[in-house]
Amino acid sequence: MSLPTSFQGWSTIGQMVHNWRRAQVSRAVHGSHYTSKLWLIGCLQVKCEGPKLVPFLKATCVYFVLWLPTSSPSWFSALIKCLPIFCLWVFLLAHGISFLGAHSSARKILAGLIFSSLGDAFLIWQEQGYFVHGLLMFAISHVLYSSAFGMKPLDLRAGLSIGVLSGLSYALLYSYLSGPFTYLVAVYIALIGFMGWRALAGVQLCDDLWTWTKLSACLGAMLFMVSDLTIAVNKFCFPVPYSRAIIMATYYAAQMLIALSAVERQDEDDLKKTA
Secondary structure (H helix, E strand, C coil), X not given: CCCCCCHHHHXXXXXXXXXXXXXXXXXXXXXXXXXXXXXXXXXXXXXXXXXXXXXXXXHHHHHHHHCCCCCCCCHHHHHHHHHHHHHHHHHHHCCCHHHHHHCHHHHHHHHHXXXXXXXXXXHHCHHHCCHHHHHHHHHHHHHHHHHHHCCCCCCHHHHHHHHHHHHHHHHHHHCCCCCCHHHHHHHHHHHHHHXXXXXXXXXXXXXXXXXXXXXXXXXXXXXXXXXXXXXXXXXXXXXXXXXXXXXXXXXXXXXXXXXXXXXXXXXXXXXXXXX
């Protein structure tokens, strides 16, 4: 097809280019408007949910202030360690039974928090032979969290990335493991890696499809992986400086973010309907 030489022909092409640019700008503005809405929702959500998290924050401060010695396990030290997670139970329950009934992901996260509390209690007596019991409780928690995060989108690239990191983590630990821990740790790493994959896959930052729910879940999952890797290295490989502080700070932050992700979902679903 020959290029138009008349003024009218060039005007037609100019109009087509103009319309295309308008369409691009419109899509950009719409996307920017939607992203701005998400930022606004996030700020409002923090302001709304912040007061409900005060008991959790206070309980966390109590744990770090008391800093009870791990060499003397007791029911009191178990209570102090589990208290922040109990507060996250209350945080979710405070949204009402109807909320939990309408959101299966919130129910699964609540169940995960319950099993996490049991895991925390068992780990208080890990030197008395209850480490595997705690490992089992947290493994169940990761299965529940993975189910709450869902399988869509699949995002195989995120899965490959987490798989490589999980493999490297196990390779680091392998030479230090013996007996049943050789396969128990492998299974546990696979489960927490799967949970991290499902949380990471949901963010979709590159496609501008992220939500505060998914971002919160992703950050929580990554911090959980950092916490558990620190536990493993400190227990099986070599002493990690300030290991307890690192483990508990990342752990409590992870559980808070995962719990927070459950209650943001309803507002973001409403936003998508009006966007």
